Amino acid sequence: MKVVKNREISLEEYLEAKKNIVDRALDEYLPEMSGPFSEISESMRYTLFAGGKRIRPVLCMASAEAVGGNADSVLPVACAIEMIHTYSLIHDDLPLMDNDDYRRGKPSNHKVFGEGVAVLAGDALLTEAFSLMSGVIPQISPEKSLAIIHEISTAAGFRGMIGGQVADLKAEGEKVDMETVNYIHSHKTQALITVSIRAGAIIAGTGTDDLNALSEYGKKTGLAFQIADDILDIESCRKILGKDTGSDEELKKATYPALIGLEESKERMQKLVEDALADIRHFDEKAEPLRMIARFIAERKS
């Protein structure tokens, strides 16, 4: 595909290049520290640099580019969203929530730094995200910065991501229906992904119709992303255990495969990706990375 300067660039190259930009920026915004902040910043950085794919900041940048903007101008906001996502992972992994000892093959934050510091590291990442977005960002007007902080805090708060986490916590060990699973997915995952895409386009500057189209693309891509996660969870368990584990543990979890099975989950995910692509059909070649990312979500293996 053609993206810049008539050069073919693969999705892998695009993701890698953008991930590197995000990693460098995060390292600049939250550098290693000595003195009294050394332990808390080490704990914040431990999970922030634990090998995430940076899908939210990459979507934010790709969205800015899709409407003709500059990816660099959205970098502070894109990185703030990654900090918010990271805080939610640290708190989710705590014994009092999902009780996960490992994340991406490494011990969870609280296993390394203790539960008290882990809670505070999550709190600090959330707070730092707002500090970053409210600092002077030359390319964004104060009006726009405020509007974006408002959208992001609403998407991350109890009406959005935290609301999904509450419902997930309550659903644990319960038999849940499709309505509950949709509620959890649309709040816990979709809300922050959708706002990442909206924020990129708002900063770059775009009309209402294109913003609505990108929002629709975001909602569908966000839900497809979560269904893909559910499917990967099961398939990796099967691979590791060498048998079908789909009827025990997974059935108790609020997931699509638990409710409608693996095959129908895959079909739904595929349909969501197709619909997301249709939403941005009228965009020109600058939206090609957004199209590649949507397809990648349905095809990824990890």
Next chain:
Amino acid sequence: MKVVKNREISLEEYLEAKKNIVDRALDEYLPEMSGPFSEISESMRYTLFAGGKRIRPVLCMASAEAVGGNADSVLPVACAIEMIHTYSLIHDDLPLMDNDDYRRGKPSNHKVFGEGVAVLAGDALLTEAFSLMSGVIPQISPEKSLAIIHEISTAAGFRGMIGGQVADLKAEGEKVDMETVNYIHSHKTQALITVSIRAGAIIAGTGTDDLNALSEYGKKTGLAFQIADDILDIESCRKILGKDTGSDEELKKATYPALIGLEESKERMQKLVEDALADIRHFDEKAEPLRMIARFIAERKS
């Protein structure tokens, strides 16, 4: 003292009137909810309306008035600061932090709603504070709103309040020196109190000299407030136990009385209040509530 319309108003009347304004505003910003948000909002409101003195929002309003501004115009920011203070209480009380089962005579948030929901209620209050401050506030320009969000997030983050909490957590059970106690107090308590006062004056509009004077007043009042808390802790224990407990438990805590004794702590607190009053000596009668509050801190019994 004379405050408005040549009528004498006592400190009790002033605090009561302002507290009522804050309580009504908080109830409006975070109302009771039914449906999917009912439990999380109930948990957030439980600690938000657990009987706090609202000292931070009252200081924010009194500071706006001291420089000739309108207390109502700072209300959203004042209430956001109270939400941030409340989230810090909920997380502090968790078993993995201070492990307090009671707060102001009522069971702590996690004792009522469970630890998972308590963590999320804290997260949600912190996030909601930024949603509130970034919403449209007619009396505050976007530039000013952004600057205030930046100051508050910095004061509440790992360079401020959270940094103090980390140091407090690390000091538990350790023998600490004066430098550590000062570090903890200046970060854990003083930072948010100082920014409450600064935010009120910035919103109302004031010159650099007056803002610096109010910052100094804030730092000293904030530290005096924390020393008063330490003293009250010990005195209420003595009252309940009917004996001197100062040599056991308290000595392990990072407090002024543990390091320099009750009497010298009282003298230092008194001196801080006098210095704080000197900082705002040149302000006119509109600063009278700030003066009363500083004196009240050193004299309060609960």
